[in-house]
Amino acid sequence: MMKSLRGRFLSKYKSLPTMASLKQTFLPPLNLPTLHESFDNNNNIVLSEVTKDVFQEEFQELGSRKTKPLCEETQETQKEDEESPMFPEFEEKCPPGGKESVVLYTTSLRGINKTFEDCKRIRFLLDSFKVVYQERDVSMHLEYREELWNILGGGRVIPPRLFIKGRLIGGADEVVGLHERGALKTLLKGIPLVPSVSPCKGCLGMRFVLCLKCHGSCKISVEDKMDDVPVRCPDCNENGLIKCPLCN
Known part of the structure; x- marks a missing residue:
């Protein structure tokens, strides 16, 4: 009776899966290099020359991969932000002294209400960004009116007209449209801020x-x-x- 029980136990024990078989069944095969081990006199594991060569090739490959430092990537991003890609879309028309500044031609006369209100709208936007700009009132100074007409081809031009860094941005409708798209703030990058609000x-x-x-x-x-x-x-x-x- 005892022998039969022992035989049954041994047969069931032998039928149990081993750890090696479980690994082969559930784990995908890994294409890893075979490690050839040997022992020195102090019983320390020593890798063979074949294994060392494999690791040396891996390290050389990693070292050959050139990656840009984080500071360089940040500088490139900042440079792209500073150099607005929208400036080439605007015609190059530079008023006197307006190469690196903001020039706004306006009028303070209320004879035509729409013209006066358009000038007021652009002035309000520039004041809200607190940037330094040159306001040239054509009604206060005849030289400004002739200056504006000569810049835009000698014809009769009604203000307002906004120029940023030597580029003609346009009148009230164009400037307000740029502001609604968030582009006006980009165009004003690099312009000095007003030192005082008074x-x-x-x-x-x-x-x-x-x-x-x-x-x-x-x-x-x-x-x-x-x-x-x-x-x-x-x-x-x-x-x-x-x-x-x-x-x-």
């Missing part, structure tokens, strides 16, 4: 003051002339104004 103490933001020589009359008297007829003041414009010496 208006100029000399002109209170008007950018013009009365002529100090003729006091706005555009006429001066010349003492050397016997007839004492007033002559045209050489310092002021047609409105008896001069550019503010503080903010211009």
